[in-house]
Amino acid sequence: xxxxxxxxxxxxxxxxxxxxxxxxxxxxxxxxxxxxxxxxxxxxxxxxxxxxxxxxxxxxxxxxxxxxxxxxxxxxxxxxxxxxxxxxxxxxxxxxxxxxxxxxxxxxxxxxxxxxxxxxxxxxxxxxxxxxxxxxxxxxxxxxxxxxxxxxxxxxxxxxxxxx
Numbered sequence: 001x002x003x004x005x006x007x008x009x010x011x012x013x014x015x016x017x018x019x020x021x022x023x024x025x026x027x028x029x030x031x032x033x034x035x036x037x038x039x040x041x042x043x044x045x046x047x048x049x050x051x052x053x054x055x056x057x058x059x060x061x062x063x064x065x066x067x068x069x070x071x072x073x074x075x076x077x078x079x080x081x082x083x084x085x086x087x088x089x090x091x092x093x094x095x096x097x098x099x100x101x102x103x104x105x106x107x108x109x110x111x112x113x114x115x116x117x118x119x120x121x122x123x124x125x126x127x128x129x130x131x132x133x134x135x136x137x138x139x140x141x142x143x144x145x146x147x148x149x150x151x152x153x154x155x156x157x158x159x160x161x162x163x164x
Contacts, residue, residue, distance in 0.1 A: 005072055006153030007079035011069075011147045024068035026079065031123065033075030039106070043081065044151060049144070054121050055090065055137035056130035064088055064141050065099055074104040087140075093117070103142060121133035 004026045012021055027038035029051065042048035055063075064070075068085045101113040121132045130136070 008071060008082075010149070011082050012141055015147070021069075022073050023082070023132075024062075024064055024070050024085070026071040026073060028075065028077065031120065036073065036075040040072060040080060042105040043072065043083070043145065044148070045105075048103075049105065050100075050103035050140060050142045052096075052101075052104065052117060053089075053139050053141070054124065054128075054130065054132075057128045059089040069146070070143075080148070080150065081110060081145055082102065083143040084146045085141055085143050087142040089140045090137055091140060092135045093121070093132075093138050096138075096140075100140060 002105035008023055011017075012019070025071070029043075029048075030036050045077060064085050065083055066088060070083050071079050072081050072083055074080050096110065096113065096117075097115075098110040101107060101110060105112040105114070107116060118132065121136070125132045
């Protein structure tokens, strides 16, 4: 069995979740291994509590929902922790404000967030078949860490909550 499946199976057993409980996705933050590790580090430090994605990138995929579990991978695609979505909000890129973007833990100003996310979405758009624009729809997803076996003292750890 692969590592992701075993990681999920261990989480479900430790939290006494129903056998058919599934996760939304297994993913790494960012677009490359270094970015994945850097952003994972921010989550582990409790600084990153949200992420932004372009709605146009989902195409025929299901959108994240409150209560969804996701497995976060490191830059080598190893499962490291499990998050649970606590809020999903759709907005236009140009409507982002500092109080919202600061929850991502990556930037210290709205201008910095705009600069970094513009670059990211331009590149992602080239690969995913959409064109970046200031009024494109984005999803802002907040989450909590519910499982982190390497750091059991992490706040919110091993406390799977039901947001359904």
